[in-house]
Amino acid sequence: SPPSAPVPRHRIxxxxxxxxxxxxxxxxxxxxxxxxxxxxxxxxxxPRLLPPTLARGVSDSTEPLTVETSVPFTSHIVDPxxxxxxxxxxxxxxxxxxxxxxxxxxxxxxxxYKAKLIRGFCHLYDxxxxxxxxxxxxxxxxxxxxxxxxxHCLYLARGGDLVAAFAELMGRVDGCSRGKxxxxxxxxxxxxxxxxxxxxxxxxxxxxxxxxxxxxxxEGTVTFDLYGDGAANQGQxxxxxxxxxxxxxxxxxxxxxxxxGMGTAEWKASKSPAYYKxxxxxxxxxxxxxxxxxxxxxxxxxxxxxxxxGPIILEMDTYRYHGxxxxxxxxxxxxxxxxxxxxxxRDPIERVRKLLLTHDLATAQELKDMEKEIRKExxxxxxxxxxxxxxxxxxxxxxxxxxxCGLESFxxxxxxxxxxxx
Amino acid sequence: xxxxxxxxxxxxxxxxADPSVFLMGEEVGExxxxxxxTKGLLDKYGPDRVLDTPITEAGFTGIGVGAAYQGLRPVVxxxxxxxxxxxxxxxxxxxxxxxxxxxxxxxxxxxxxxxxGAAAGVGAQHSQCYAAxxxxxxxxxxxxxxxxEDxxxxxxxxxxxxxxxxxLENELLxxxxxxxxxEVLDSSFSVPIGKAKIERExxxxxxxxxxxxxxxxxxxxxxxxxxxxxAEVINLRSIRPLDRAAINASVRKTNRLxxxxxxxxxxxxxxxxxxxxxxxxFEYLDAPVERIAGADVPMPYAANLERLxxxxxxxxxxxxxxxxxxxx
Numbered sequence: 103s104p105p106s107a108p109v110p111r112h113r114i115x116x117x118x119x120x121x122x123x124x125x126x127x128x129x130x131x132x133x134x135x136x137x138x139x140x141x142x143x144x145x146x147x148x149p150r151l152l153p154p155t156l157a158r159g160v161s162d163s164t165e166p167l168t169v170e171t172s173v174p175f176t177s178h179i180v181d182p183x184x185x186x187x188x189x190x191x192x193x194x195x196x197x198x199x200x201x202x203x204x205x206x207x208x209x210x211x212x213x214x215y216k217a218k219l220i221r222g223f224c225h226l227y228d229x230x231x232x233x234x235x236x237x238x239x240x241x242x243x244x245x246x247x248x249x250x251x252x253x254h255c256l257y258l259a260r261g262g263d264l265v266a267a268f269a270e271l272m273g274r275v276d277g278c279s280r281g282k283x284x285x286x287x288x289x290x291x292x293x294x295x296x297x298x299x300x301x302x303x304x305x306x307x308x309x310x311x312x313x314x315x316x317x318x319x320x321e322g323t324v325t326f327d328l329y330g331d332g333a334a335n336q337g338q339x340x341x342x343x344x345x346x347x348x349x350x351x352x353x354x355x356x357x358x359x360x361x362x363g364m365g366t367a368e369w370k371a372s373k374s375p376a377y378y379k380x381x382x383x384x385x386x387x388x389x390x391x392x393x394x395x396x397x398x399x400x401x402x403x404x405x406x407x408x409x410x411x412g413p414i415i416l417e418m419d420t421y422r423y424h425g426x427x428x429x430x431x432x433x434x435x436x437x438x439x440x441x442x443x444x445x446x447x448r449d450p451i452e453r454v455r456k457l458l459l460t461h462d463l464a465t466a467q468e469l470k471d472m473e474k475e476i477r478k479e480x481x482x483x484x485x486x487x488x489x490x491x492x493x494x495x496x497x498x499x500x501x502x503x504x505x506x507c508g509l510e511s512f513x514x515x516x517x518x519x520x521x522x523x524x
Numbered sequence: 525x526x527x528x529x530x531x532x533x534x535x536x537x538x539x540x541a542d543p544s545v546f547l548m549g550e551e552v553g554e555x556x557x558x559x560x561x562t563k564g565l566l567d568k569y570g571p572d573r574v575l576d577t578p579i580t581e582a583g584f585t586g587i588g589v590g591a592a593y594q595g596l597r598p599v600v601x602x603x604x605x606x607x608x609x610x611x612x613x614x615x616x617x618x619x620x621x622x623x624x625x626x627x628x629x630x631x632x633x634x635x636x637x638x639x640x641g642a643a644a645g646v647g648a649q650h651s652q653c654y655a656a657x658x659x660x661x662x663x664x665x666x667x668x669x670x671x672x673e674d675x676x677x678x679x680x681x682x683x684x685x686x687x688x689x690x691x692l693e694n695e696l697l698x699x700x701x702x703x704x705x706x707e708v709l710d711s712s713f714s715v716p717i718g719k720a721k722i723e724r725e726x727x728x729x730x731x732x733x734x735x736x737x738x739x740x741x742x743x744x745x746x747x748x749x750x751x752x753x754x755a756e757v758i759n760l761r762s763i764r765p766l767d768r769a770a771i772n773a774s775v776r777k778t779n780r781l782x783x784x785x786x787x788x789x790x791x792x793x794x795x796x797x798x799x800x801x802x803x804x805x806f807e808y809l810d811a812p813v814e815r816i817a818g819a820d821v822p823m824p825y826a827a828n829l830e831r832l833x834x835x836x837x838x839x840x841x842x843x844x845x846x847x848x849x850x851x852x
Binding site: 246248279280282283287289290291296297298299300301304306307308309310311312313314315316318319337338340341342344345348349500501502503504505506508509510511516517 | 546572575577578580582583584585586587588589590591592593594595596613614617618623624625626627628629630631633662663665685686687718765768803
């Protein structure tokens with residue numbers, strides 16, 4: 103079973119406490135306090151007030167802060183990056199907020215599924231939030247991401263709309279795929295998020311293709327190609343990785359190793375569960391996937407690496423609290439103790455909460471208030487999504503082709519439903 | 525112009541006109557193409573645009589589809605379509621369905637091309653026709669050129685089309701030469717997708733065919749004309765979308781139909797054509813629809829058995845006569 107992490111050791115930052123936070127003062131008073139504490143600090147602009155959804159008082163500072171990851175990186179044929187990760191209070195607060203939002207959204211989806219408002223397949227990401235948020239912190243929206251079917255939070259991390267996500271899950275026309283995709287088929291092309299794929303392992307060659315286009319066009323961007331420990335044995339992965347290495351494609355294969363491929367533990371499915379080494383001639387890094395900062399550091403390192411050297415594999419040691427999907431209780435092949443233990447020792451949101459509290463960047467109450475606001479935000483989004491209607495019948499025949507003017511199509515009884523595609 | 529020259533010139537011109545077009549497949553570059561269809565293109569466009577792949581269809585087809593997601597225009601060659609089965613998940617689930625599942629966000633302007641159907645003596649695993657398989661799937665377009673004009677015009681149309689196109693060539697047609705009109709040589713020439721061509725007009729019986737069988741149907745029509753039967757030969761050109769309007773218009777004129785295809789008979793192209801005619805033009809039929817297809821067996825190797833497994837001209841003649849209620 104996955105090891106529990108040691109308690110994080112942090113360096114005390116050599117910066118003054120955020121005066122606005124310390125005194126709960128107005129920006130003018132904050133500036134006065136700043137001038138008193140440190141003349142040099144007075145030259146810097148006072149911290150911006152946070153948007154209303156964030157609890158007032160939580161640090162918005164962009165002062166650099168260095169944190170050591172709880173476990174070092176393990177590497178395969180490459181020198182690993184440093185354990186010391188540069189971050190800022192603003193970034194940590196944003197990570198907390200984003201992960202808490204994702205957590206809340208997935209739990210809400212669980213309820214909607216049990217209420218039969220979501221049908222079919224629903225694969226939840228709670229527990230794995232640090233991978234999505236850490237990756238996003240290291241890259242730009244011009245970099246591409248592709249994943250399989252556990253895609254709700256990747257969509258949100260790429261700037262996806264919360265209402266559109268819930269509407270899609272419920273099969274409504276305001277969903278991000280107009281209700282025609284469902285849980286496994288979220289896309290956001292304008293943010294270079296390419297879905298959303300139901301066939302295990304298929305997304306791996308597709309992601310190498312995205313990277314191929316980036317290199318073809320000399321864009322200087324990279325693709326993060328996500329897959330699970332279950333998909334890691336797929337032949338097409340090795341076919342694509344071979345070509346990616348031959349052609350030096352800027353692709354990062356990210357194995358989200360949550361240790362169970364549906365109901366099968368990794369050691370029962372893989373002769374070698376050291377997924378970061380499976381690339382053989384392709385370098386790899388094993389990362390604590392429950393540590394936002396470790397994920398960020400690894401992704402930043404990987405992006406720089408692949409632009410020079412071709413593909414790399416990142417194995418994210420992570421965990422999903424839910425079963426494989428809503429049809430799987432997740433407790434027939436794992437013990438409740440194991441699940442509870444991970445939640446206790448390694449939860450990604452709790453770790454960032456501890457960082458924020460330890461560095462005095464927020465109080466426990468402020469973070470609780472933030473979570474309350476997030477809960478409200480999610481509830482509001484769901485209510486709005488529920489108002490969205492189901493797609494019009496004419497949607498049945500839309501988007502079969504891009505260039506479909508004049509082509510015929512048929513309903514179940516073509517004497518009743520026969521149409522020319524729009 | 526031979527079909528080979530037609531395909532090569534079409535690829536050359538489309539690559540020249542649009543820098544996002546690139547080729548991918550086994551032996552397409554340095555070897556000049558397993559069947560020399562891509563000859564000269566590596567020298568002209570370089571290894572960034574003409575990619576020799578390892579023998580890994582699932583991998584390179586997925587890479588091609590991913591590149592198409594990003595808006596490039598890959599032309600992926602299968603050395604024969606028998607090997608496309610290794611990649612069929614990407615053709616269908618990753619390419620054909622994406623525009624629909626994403627409600628129009630992710631389009632896939634890709635062409636999958638290569639020889640389809642039987643060659644000569646290559647045995648069971650190298651002789652299957654995939655027209656019915658791919659034409660089954662909404663979201664794909666399936667083209668079957670016969671002549672040099674078809675090859676040039678349809679391949680250009682396929683590369684320019686924003687949807688995934690399965691382009692089924694035929695190895696035995698590559699070396700065949702066809703007369704062509706001057707306009708076919710123009711670099712902007714293309715043939716519309718979804719429109720069949722009446723290769724030979726007639727009034728007694730309609731014969732539909734595609735790819736190599738068009739040539740056989742034309743030969744059959746010549747034999748039939750000497751026996752007083754005027755056969756109209758339709759070159760389908762496009763299996764999906766199927767030109768039902770042209771087929772039905774022809775059957776309404778002749779009142780009799782023979783469908784010809786090389787592939788396995790069950791659930792084949794002819795079955796779909798027959799049903800379309802029954803649905804739309806039943807009252808016009810004067811005889812049951814006749815179907816000529818490959819034998820319902822894996823392709824044997826021995827020359828005499830192979831001959832029995834693939835339609836011959838006399839089979840088409842016999843079926844046309846039956847449709848006309850004439851004894852052979």
